[in-house]
Amino acid sequence: MxxxxxxxxxxxxxxxxxxxxxxxxxxxxxxxxxxxxxxxxxxxxxxxxxxxxxxxxxxxxxxxxxxxxxxxxxxxxxxxxxxxxxxxxxxxxxxxxxxxxxxxxxxxxxxxxxxxxxxxxxxLVERVMLTCACNFAELPLLKLRLVELNGVVEQEAFTANGVELEIALGQADIATLQRQLADLSRGRILLERKGI
Incomplete structure (x- = not known):
């Protein structure tokens, strides 16, 4: 590595x-x-x-x-x-x-x-580009989980319903973050690969 x-x-x-x-x-x-x-x-x-x-x-x-x-x-x-x-x-x-x-x-x-x-x-970790959306109250916890996994927020856009995010994360950590976000949001926050 x-x-x-x-x-x-x-x-x-x-x-x-x-x-x-x-x-x-x-x-x-x-x-x-x-x-x-x-x-x-x-x-x-x-x-x-x-x-x-x-x-x-x-x-x-x-x-x-x-x-x-x-x-x-x-x-x-x-x-x-x-x-x-x-x-x-x-x-x-x-x-x-x-x-x-x-x-x-x-x-x-x-x-x-x-x-x-x-x-x-x-x-140096090769990161995958992902997108997700969350409500305003979930944003600080989402960012905390992302930092813990050495991920970064590339872009964030505030909407009437919450925040749409583009994030970069190592391939090996995607399943862990998805599980943490599902627990945080009762399954509502989903990670999707950008461009798919």
């Missing part, structure tokens, strides 16, 4: 007098990666190497390090940790001692790996 980060995380390390700062950030969408790179890269550093992954999209950069020694190892760490919707930036301040291509790959990939390992992660 893929994971994303619940909050940014950082990891610091010194290797042969070079300082490395690894920053891992959650991504809301692929377009956000460039803005986060500009905000968190340090122009005074020797290198700002990075990689990001969002669903089937991914990018990486060695930022002046020898080809394949920074961006690809960072991306490999993202994939090894089963992360998605994540940007990892590893900033290096050169300390005067050459690390060699193997040393660079270990430093960049290792820093990304350690940072992601320590990060607070949340599972």
């Amino acid at each position: 893929p994971f994303t980060l619940s909050e940014p995380c950082e990891y610091r390390e010194e290797i042969k007098k070079s300082r490395f700062l690894t920053l891992a950030l959650p991504l809301a969408n692929a377009a956000q990666a460039q803005a986060l790179l500009e905000r968190h890269s340090d122009p005074a550093a020797t290198h700002n190497c990075w990689a990001w992954k969002f669903a089937s999209l991914y990018r990486s950069s060695d930022d002046g390090e020898p080809g394949g020694t920074a961006g690809r190892p960072i991306l490999a760490a993202i994939e090894a940790q089963d992360c998605d919707q994540v940007l990892v930036i590893v900033t290096r301040w050169y300390g005067g001692i050459q690390l060699g291509t193997g040393g660079l790959a270990r430093a960049y990939g290792g820093g990304a790996h350690k940072c992601l390992q320590a990060a607070s992660r949340i599972a």
Whole structure:
């Protein structure tokens, strides 16, 4: 099951007098990666190497390090940790001692790996779109049950008789929510797949 980060995380390390700062950030969408790179890269550093992954999209950069020694190892760490919707930036301040291509790959990939390992992660659940309707008094309890099952309200429309909702919920939790809503409303609230 893929994971994303619940909050940014950082990891610091010194290797042969070079300082490395690894920053891992959650991504809301692929377009956000460039803005986060500009905000968190340090122009005074020797290198700002990075990689990001969002669903089937991914990018990486060695930022002046020898080809394949920074961006690809960072991306490999993202994939090894089963992360998605994540940007990892590893900033290096050169300390005067050459690390060699193997040393660079270990430093960049290792820093990304350690940072992601320590990060607070949340599972990415593929959600199904559903619709339902309830009366005004049932709405707070419906929302509470939905949050307990890691679901979200995508849209709500108030009508004269109550509220019509579009919700997103993991496939495995649909039967549980349907049972809870049936108990809550004496069988009146029914979940239906959107578009069926």
